[in-house]
Amino acid sequence: MSEQNEVIGIIAGGGQFPLMVADSIRKQGHRVVAVAHHEETDPELAHKVDQIVWIRLGQLGQLIKALKKNGVQKALMAGTIAKRLMFKIKPDLKGLTLMSKIAIFHDDGILRSLAKELEKEGIFIVSAASYVPELLSPPGCLTRRKPTKKEKGDIEFGWRIAKELGKLDIGQCVVVRRGTVLALEAMEGTDETILRGGKLAREKAVVVKVSKPNQDLRFDIPSVGLNTVESMSKVKASVLALEAGKTLMFDKAEMIKFANRSGIAIVSEAG
Known part of the structure; x- marks a missing residue:
């Protein structure tokens, strides 16, 4: 099968x-086979792909079976899995075997191990972002308002903290103000981190979200969207700093429009 007519797994x-991602892949002339997760994946995906198989989190054997049965040799990971489901996981035998090999259940450790298992089966994981490069954040200030000198200092400070947090594979987002760390992202996710840190700041918090050092762009790419700046607005946060080319921006136009209306500065900088 030529590269112009591949079967791509999601x-x-x-x-x-x-x-x-499914829309983009099909527009490029490929067939799409999706393995979707109960309680997480939008059922609308069924209308965007050529074949869909539903599994529960941890059913690695069923995942591999579905991809191989449909001739998938190249697959990608796209979308979120709520951390709460990690406590409800019911693995099959293949999934249980994989879990027994993982010492610490952090995102990168789990996903890298999954990718290795799939490679053993002849299925290679590629970056979802390669099919939708237009979603990656461009460099520069994306809003009318630019960060002040003090805010730039907080961005630099928060950036260093976020990179250290990433080394531990805990989270990708920090909230700071006046050189003080107010919140670090853990299991709750970015929006809750913003609300928690923003309430402590009372106003003018700076939110920094970056990729982890040596980030594997095949999975767990940092992402923001309209909901991110809406959360910031609720706590009167003032700046969102992103890593250029390594952060997905959903609803970009609406996000920037809302930020401009709310007086929030969005900057995208090289790592």
Whole structure:
């Protein structure tokens, strides 16, 4: 089968990303086979792909079977899996075997191990972003308002903290103000981190979201969207700093429009 007519697998989580990737892949002339997760993946995905198989989190054997049965040799991961489901996981035998090999259940460790298992079966994981490069954040200030000198200092400070946090594979987002760390992202996710840190700041918090050092862009790419700046607005946060080319921006136009209306500065800088 030529590269112009491949069968691409999507290991789909929640949110709009799997649907957007599926649309893009099919427009490029490829067939799409999705393995979707109950309680997470949008059922609308079924209308965007050529074949869909539903599994529960941890059913690695079923995932591999579905991809191989449909001739998938190249697959990608797209979408979110709520951390709460990690406590409800019911693995099959293949999934249980994989879990027994993982010492610490952090995102990168789990996903890298999954990718290695799939490679053993002849299925290679590629970056979802390669099919939708237009979603990656461009460099520069993306809003009318630019950060002040003090805010730039907080961006630099928060950036260093976020990179250290990433080394531990815990989270990708920090909230700071006046050189003080107010919140670090953990299991709750970015929006809750913003609300928690923003309430402590009372106003003018700076939110920094970056990729982890040596980030594997095949999975767990940092992402932001309209909901991100809406959360910031609720706590009167003032700046969102992103890593250029390594952050997915969903609803970019609406996001920037809302930020401009709310007086929020969005900057995208090289790592």
